[in-house]
Amino acid sequence: MLAALEQNLETSASHPAISVRNVSVRFGEGRGEVTALSDVSLDIPEGGFVTMLGPSGCGKSTLLRAIADLVPTSGGDISVLGRSPRQAREGRDFAFVFQDATLLPWRSVIDNVRLPIEVGKKNGASFDDPHKLLAMVGLAGREDALPHELSGGMRQRVAIARALVTRPRILLMDEPFGALDEITRDKLNEELLRIWQETGTTIVFVTHSIPEAAFLGQHVLMLKAHPGRVKDFMKVDFPSGRSLAIRDTVEFITVTARLRTMLEECL
Amino acid sequence: MTDALSNPVTSNVEPNEGFIHRFGEGLQRSLPVILTAGGLLIVWQVGVTVFNVPTFMAPSPTAIAVALYENAGTLWRNVQPTMLEAALGFVFGNLFAILLAIWFVHSPTAEQAVYPLAVFVKAIPIIALAPILVLIFGNGLTPKIIIAALICFFPTLVNMVQGLKSASPAMLDLMRVLSASPNEILWKVRIPASLPFLFAALRIAATSCVMGAIVAEWIGSTYGLGALIIDATFNFRSALLYATVVIAALLAVLLFSLVSLAESRIVRWKPAASE
Numbered sequence: 001m002l003a004a005l006e007q008n009l010e011t012s013a014s015h016p017a018i019s020v021r022n023v024s025v026r027f028g029e030g031r032g033e034v035t036a037l038s039d040v041s042l043d044i045p046e047g048g049f050v051t052m053l054g055p056s057g058c059g060k061s062t063l064l065r066a067i068a069d070l071v072p073t074s075g076g077d078i079s080v081l082g083r084s085p086r087q088a089r090e091g092r093d094f095a096f097v098f099q100d101a102t103l104l105p106w107r108s109v110i111d112n113v114r115l116p117i118e119v120g121k122k123n124g125a126s127f128d129d130p131h132k133l134l135a136m137v138g139l140a141g142r143e144d145a146l147p148h149e150l151s152g153g154m155r156q157r158v159a160i161a162r163a164l165v166t167r168p169r170i171l172l173m174d175e176p177f178g179a180l181d182e183i184t185r186d187k188l189n190e191e192l193l194r195i196w197q198e199t200g201t202t203i204v205f206v207t208h209s210i211p212e213a214a215f216l217g218q219h220v221l222m223l224k225a226h227p228g229r230v231k232d233f234m235k236v237d238f239p240s241g242r243s244l245a246i247r248d249t250v251e252f253i254t255v256t257a258r259l260r261t262m263l264e265e266c267l
Numbered sequence: 268m269t270d271a272l273s274n275p276v277t278s279n280v281e282p283n284e285g286f287i288h289r290f291g292e293g294l295q296r297s298l299p300v301i302l303t304a305g306g307l308l309i310v311w312q313v314g315v316t317v318f319n320v321p322t323f324m325a326p327s328p329t330a331i332a333v334a335l336y337e338n339a340g341t342l343w344r345n346v347q348p349t350m351l352e353a354a355l356g357f358v359f360g361n362l363f364a365i366l367l368a369i370w371f372v373h374s375p376t377a378e379q380a381v382y383p384l385a386v387f388v389k390a391i392p393i394i395a396l397a398p399i400l401v402l403i404f405g406n407g408l409t410p411k412i413i414i415a416a417l418i419c420f421f422p423t424l425v426n427m428v429q430g431l432k433s434a435s436p437a438m439l440d441l442m443r444v445l446s447a448s449p450n451e452i453l454w455k456v457r458i459p460a461s462l463p464f465l466f467a468a469l470r471i472a473a474t475s476c477v478m479g480a481i482v483a484e485w486i487g488s489t490y491g492l493g494a495l496i497i498d499a500t501f502n503f504r505s506a507l508l509y510a511t512v513v514i515a516a517l518l519a520v521l522l523f524s525l526v527s528l529a530e531s532r533i534v535r536w537k538p539a540a541s542e
Contacts, residue, residue: 068444069443069444070440070443070444089443089444089446090446092446094444095444096440096441096444098437098440098441099437100435100437102435102437102438102440102441104438104455104456104459105536105537106459106460106462106534106535106536115445115455116445118451118455119442119445119446119447119448119451119455120445120446120447120448120451121446146535146536146537147536148536148537
């Protein structure tokens with residue numbers, strides 16, 4: 001099945017944005033060693049929106065962090081836009097959005113968005129206008145607010161604006177809306193789709209939520225646990241387009257039901 | 268430390284609120300403590316008069332007020348060196364602690380090698396150390412500054428190390444994704460994150476550096492509030508002794524207020540709320 005899957009991936013994406021080959025990640029040493037990922041291979045198509053779903057302990061966050069050069073791999077190869085994760089990180093090819101908005105609490109909203117402009121190697125990189133990005137995430141007028149004055153949803157919007165300021169070609173998102181209430185999450189899901197369409201950025205999005213994975217992802221990558229392996233890479237297509245209303249349609253519910261069955265098989 | 272975190276942030280005050288209004292509010296808030304202090308003074312005054320307590324044991328508040336007035340010149344002359352010693356000790360002790368903490372955070376080896384020594388220095392009773400320092404450095408300002416600095420040093424070191432390490436792992440991950448240099452991480456994340464911890468320590472240091480300077484002046488000094496305390500004690504000038512203690516307390520309160528003021532100007536943010 002894996003061979004068929006790989007073949008399928010190769011035909012569907014001739015120039016993958018992210019290519020993962022036989023990657024494994026192990027933590028600890030000796031008897032305490034834990035295998036978080038074992039022989040994972042996949043391709044993320046350029047410009048695509050891939051959501052990652054799987055039971056706890058399947059290593060979805062670990063995979064995302066390995067791509068971001070935050071976790072060292074124990075074997076295999078990761079290529080991000082044809083470069084190593086480290087080179088891609090230093091070249092600002094990707095941005096990362098954490099579960100916690102991770103704003104610096106002593107900086108105003110606009111200064112948080114400016115942070116990526118201030119640090120790291122600049123070497124002629126071009127940046128997007130922080131004010132324009134704040135307007136894009138619906139926070140125009142809140143530039144001078146401090147993070148503690150914002151709601152959780154607003155803080156996460158700031159984090160997204162901050163991620164976009166380097167004009168990344170890839171956006172890696174690690175359960176960014178996991179801690180938000182459902183209404184806020186729905187709204188941000190819709191806005192994220194709009195931002196994805198406007199910017200053409202490749203997005204890899206880790207989530208716990210089946211509806212979120214189905215609603216956002218052109219593809220859903222399903223991982224199995226203990227150790228983390230690829231279970232499936234499923235194409236999700238809604239010919240009628242994606243608005244929040246489709247979540248009550250039969251076609252959407254069919255997709256989420258399939259994902260749920262698959263998720264149960266992963267346990 | 269939690270004290271510093273829960274400290275009300277002044278930015279909550281509307282900028283257009285009038286000074287008089289704010290003053291009135293401040294007065295209202297401090298009214299209970301003013302009434303308590305006033306009540307205690309009255310009880311003291313009445314107690315001393317009614318029970319006929321000899322003045323050398325406990326002078327009445329009015330006697331102390333008179334002593335303050337009559338010895339204003341002496342007190343002013345002696346408060347200056349003490350203030351200078353306390354302030355310089357505060358600056359050097361805290362500066363050294365801050366630099367050491369930054370070094371520790373950059374080099375775990377340095378932390379392992381030096382931190383235990385710092386704990387050992389802390390374990391030496393300062394009063395026992397004072398005569399040794401006087402023997403080494405003579406009777407000038409130096410031993411007093413060193414003792415005031417030593418008293419400030421340890422709480423600031425401990426708090427600063429904790430503060431520099433308080434930056435969340437996610438913040439450090441963020442800086443790594445941004446390929447920030449260690450220097451950028453220090454200045455843009457670690458040091459700002461440490462400020463509430465630092466100010467908690469500085470508030471402790473503001474009062475203890477005055478104590479350090481006074482204790483140092485007990486050992487064979489001829490000037491300063493410490494020397495005045497010893498002199499007044501051995502000459503049974505009780506009212507002057509109490510007046511000196513009042514001035515010493517006022518000096519500590521002054522330094523404490525300056526630190527609190529600086530904190531309210533600098534730390535206008537609240538630590539990341541749980542999301």
